[in-house]
Amino acid sequence: MDLKEKLKTILVTELNLEDVKPGDIVDGDPLFVEGLGLDSLDAVELVMLLQKHFGIELKSMDEGRPAFASINALAAFIEARQQA
Amino acid sequence: MRITVQGVGAVGGFGCGAGDLARALAQGGTPAETLEVATARGPVAIAALRADASPLDRFVPRRSQRRMDSFSRMTALAACLALEDAGALADDHARLGVVVASGFGATGTTMALIDSIIEGGDACTSPIHFAGSLHNGPASGLSILLGAKGPSLTVSQFQLSAPSALMAARLWLEQGRVDRVLFGAVDELSDLIAYLQARRGELERPPGPSGPCGEGAAFCLLSTRAEAREPCCILERAVTGAAAAPAATAGLVFLSGEDCAGADPRARRLTALYGATPAAPAFDLAAAAILLRQGCDCPPDFRDARGRAPETIDCLTLDGAGGYGLACLAGTGARSG
Amino acid sequence: MTAGAVPISGLGCICAAGATLDACMESMFLGRRDPRPPRRFSTTHPLAYPVFEVPDFEGPPELLRTAALLLRAAGEALADAGLDRAGLEGLRVGACIGTTVGSAMNNEPFCRAFRSGADPAMEPMDRILRSNPAAVLARAFGLTGPCQTIVNACSSGTDAVGLGASWIQAGLCDLVLAGGADELGRITYNGFISMRISAPGPCSPFDRDREGLNLGEGAAVLVLEAPEQLRRRQRRARAHVLGYGSSCDAYHPTAPSPDGAGLERAIGEAMAAAGLAPSAIAFVNAHGTSTPDNDRVEGQTLARLLPGVPFLSTKGFTGHTLGAAGAIEAAFTVASLERGRIPASAGFRTADPDLGAEPVRENTPVRAAAALSQSLAFGGNNAVLALGLGDRP
Numbered sequence: 001m002d003l004k005e006k007l008k009t010i011l012v013t014e015l016n017l018e019d020v021k022p023g024d025i026v027d028g029d030p031l032f033v034e035g036l037g038l039d040s041l042d043a044v045e046l047v048m049l050l051q052k053h054f055g056i057e058l059k060s061m062d063e064g065r066p067a068f069a070s071i072n073a074l075a076a077f078i079e080a081r082q083q084a
Numbered sequence: 085m086r087i088t089v090q091g092v093g094a095v096g097g098f099g100c101g102a103g104d105l106a107r108a109l110a111q112g113g114t115p116a117e118t119l120e121v122a123t124a125r126g127p128v129a130i131a132a133l134r135a136d137a138s139p140l141d142r143f144v145p146r147r148s149q150r151r152m153d154s155f156s157r158m159t160a161l162a163a164c165l166a167l168e169d170a171g172a173l174a175d176d177h178a179r180l181g182v183v184v185a186s187g188f189g190a191t192g193t194t195m196a197l198i199d200s201i202i203e204g205g206d207a208c209t210s211p212i213h214f215a216g217s218l219h220n221g222p223a224s225g226l227s228i229l230l231g232a233k234g235p236s237l238t239v240s241q242f243q244l245s246a247p248s249a250l251m252a253a254r255l256w257l258e259q260g261r262v263d264r265v266l267f268g269a270v271d272e273l274s275d276l277i278a279y280l281q282a283r284r285g286e287l288e289r290p291p292g293p294s295g296p297c298g299e300g301a302a303f304c305l306l307s308t309r310a311e312a313r314e315p316c317c318i319l320e321r322a323v324t325g326a327a328a329a330p331a332a333t334a335g336l337v338f339l340s341g342e343d344c345a346g347a348d349p350r351a352r353r354l355t356a357l358y359g360a361t362p363a364a365p366a367f368d369l370a371a372a373a374i375l376l377r378q379g380c381d382c383p384p385d386f387r388d389a390r391g392r393a394p395e396t397i398d399c400l401t402l403d404g405a406g407g408y409g410l411a412c413l414a415g416t417g418a419r420s421g
Numbered sequence: 422m423t424a425g426a427v428p429i430s431g432l433g434c435i436c437a438a439g440a441t442l443d444a445c446m447e448s449m450f451l452g453r454r455d456p457r458p459p460r461r462f463s464t465t466h467p468l469a470y471p472v473f474e475v476p477d478f479e480g481p482p483e484l485l486r487t488a489a490l491l492l493r494a495a496g497e498a499l500a501d502a503g504l505d506r507a508g509l510e511g512l513r514v515g516a517c518i519g520t521t522v523g524s525a526m527n528n529e530p531f532c533r534a535f536r537s538g539a540d541p542a543m544e545p546m547d548r549i550l551r552s553n554p555a556a557v558l559a560r561a562f563g564l565t566g567p568c569q570t571i572v573n574a575c576s577s578g579t580d581a582v583g584l585g586a587s588w589i590q591a592g593l594c595d596l597v598l599a600g601g602a603d604e605l606g607r608i609t610y611n612g613f614i615s616m617r618i619s620a621p622g623p624c625s626p627f628d629r630d631r632e633g634l635n636l637g638e639g640a641a642v643l644v645l646e647a648p649e650q651l652r653r654r655q656r657r658a659r660a661h662v663l664g665y666g667s668s669c670d671a672y673h674p675t676a677p678s679p680d681g682a683g684l685e686r687a688i689g690e691a692m693a694a695a696g697l698a699p700s701a702i703a704f705v706n707a708h709g710t711s712t713p714d715n716d717r718v719e720g721q722t723l724a725r726l727l728p729g730v731p732f733l734s735t736k737g738f739t740g741h742t743l744g745a746a747g748a749i750e751a752a753f754t755v756a757s758l759e760r761g762r763i764p765a766s767a768g769f770r771t772a773d774p775d776l777g778a779e780p781v782r783e784n785t786p787v788r789a790a791a792a793l794s795q796s797l798a799f800g801g802n803n804a805v806l807a808l809g810l811g812d813r814p
Contacts, residue, residue, distance in 0.1 A: 224800030
């Protein structure tokens with residue numbers, strides 16, 4: 001499973017998005033407020049999930065903000081961190 | 085000024101809604117399932133009456149339920165059913181008071197929180213589970229769901245949670261803080277609670293009476309307004325305390341809480357309908373309201389020796405250490421006092 | 422005296438700032454605070470998040486620490502009121518106590534063992550079942566009146582004092598032991614860190630550069646007494662509960678409503694019940710957790726509703742004591758009114774232009790005889806107490 005597919009599956013299962021299938025999530029669509037409509041509580045859960053699934057530690061929410069814009073942004077962020 | 089019970093809702097092993105609870109009252113019980121609880125010494129079978137909160141889909145879109153654990157779902161379902169039963173679901177709830185009682189709180193989500201720490205270490209503590217483990221989650225969820233911006237109270241003290249909370253609801257109404265209160269209790273048969281039941285003989289004070297373990301939520305809408313709709317019954321009294329419980333004066337007395345020697349011999353338990361749970365007093369209240377609303381149509385099992393339907397019903401809760409709660413309900417045809 | 426005013430005849434408090442209410446006030450006016458990494462438990466977080474533990478305090482093994490802290494504060498409060506167990510006999514005495522951790526079925530070692538398939542000894546569960554805070558007080562002091570444990574998250578303590586006062590007003594009780602208690606715990610500590618609202622350094626409520634809260638622990642009890650009962654005992658009130666307001670944001674499970682409308686309603690309700698105009702308010706003991714969201718909403722709301730009224734957060738001295746906070750802060754509010762001054766808002770250095778208000782930077786004299794103490798909780802509860810000195814309204 002490629003990274004973006006894995007991320008979509010994680011979001012659907014871990015955030016309990018029951019009525020959404022991973023395949024339904026569009027790579028470039030917003031994750032927060034619009035698009036998937038995630039909120040501040042989902043954001044901190046996502047920070048934890050980055051740690052749990054990818055071993056990535058965020059020093060602050062500000063650091064994560066650009067990464068949370070979309071699946072594309074999240075995947076790019078993870079790849080950059082893992083290569084560093 | 086009288087406090088009326090305008091509607092009731094409940095979800096438990098018997099099903100959901102006033103209709104299912106009325107049917108269970110007429111039938112005298114609900115068939116229990118057997119739960120195999122894993123212990124180190126081998127599986128222990130316990131009788132259980134489990135609730136199904138999926139009918140919540142009728143009131144809340146699935147998507148909005150995604151962060152609701154079963155504890156919150158049962159609460160929301162029973163609360164919505166109570167409002168629906170009262171014909172008040174579509175009303176403006178801005179000034180509605182919300183009072184929720186729970187004996188043990190969200191133990192399922194508390195275990196999920198601990199599981200997240202066990203599985204991934206401290207850094208993988210789940211914030212969603214942490215937020216969900218707070219006792220006042222269901223009350224907060226109700227506020228958000230209904231747009232209720234009045235006072236909100238969650239109470240937790242094992243068997244006496246519901247009577248204590250009901251006393252607060254009654255005071256809010258008597259003191260004019262609000263003129264309507266959504267009052268109820270919720271408790272879940274989580275893995276942890278089922279495990280404690282399986283080993284109850286080893287607890288210093290096994291919680292609750294023996295009998296099938298139950299779970300669920302029971303709610304009612306209390307009001308001091310001049311309501312258009314005929315109420316189920318009147319709430320005449322809601323008191324709690326310790327030392328000697330006041331003598332129940334009604335013809336029909338429902339008992340909940342610990343097994344106590346010396347309890348009023350007329351008192352009967354409805355555990356067979358919904359199981360042993362700290363939420364029992366709220367279920368008893370809902371059952372009593374239904375019977376009083378039925379009046380002469382109530383099942384024969386609840387009529388007196390001369391076949392008369394009850395005009396008053398007392399709901400008594402004992403904690404086995406001198407603590408008690410007493411709620412007195414009267415049919416609308418009855419004279420109080 | 423306003424009709425609904427409920428006398429407070431005794432107070433007790435224990436937290437990181439001191440083992441008694443006077444000790445707390447003294448250390449706060451001296452500007453002392455000692456947030457440190459937790460000592461009672463350990464975690465594997467790369468950073469140490471400071472907490473405010475109560476030093477040199479061990480409760481009996483059969484009770485949760487929360488219950489033991491509560492008993493300590495209750496003992497001080499009753500002694501302050503000139504009462505003991507014998508003195509309460511024959512009276513209708515209630516217990517109304519707020520908590521969060523103190524009511525949770527979350528003993529970690531037990532749950533870990535259970536999950537691993539072992540059958541742990543039941544004592545941890547027995548301990549929890551024995552330790553329901555209001556029930557503990559009822560048992561310890563032989564109380565026969567109503568008994569209520571409130572679990573409204575961070576506003577529990579404020580709600581307990583307000584609701585306990587209503588029992589006196591309703592004629593249900595001669596006395597009510599009203600307060601709150603909570604202990605520091607590993608799971609709670611981890612929980613707040615996971616929410617990303619714990620500060621890696623000492624907290625700084627209302628400061629422009631605030632990063633989050635520090636957790637704390639403790640307990641406070643206020644003895645509320647019916648006026649006739651107080652007269653029978655020929656004692657004077659130290660202060661009164663003048664009013665109580667509470668509301669819900671109905672906005673989000675964990676974030677406060679940005680417009681502060683719920684808090685505004687609760688403040689309005691408390692002030693109306695107390696018959697207080699803004700000019701009669703000496704100061705506000707704010708919730709002031711030091712999180713970006715809370716302090717912004719609270720600061721902006723205070724700036725809008727009570728411009729020019731001095732305010733402070735004492736959480737820079739105590740940490741966020743959760744269910745105990747509202748009660749501890751009510752006790753601090755009374756003690757500050759008695760002394761005619763409030764401590765500097767610990768941790769504050771730089772004003773946040775976003776708030777439109779800043780807390781007091783120094784120990785500050787206050788003149789008026791009434792003050793507000795407020796709490797905002799997860800779940801959107803807002804609770805406000807109006808407290809007033811002695812026999813004056």
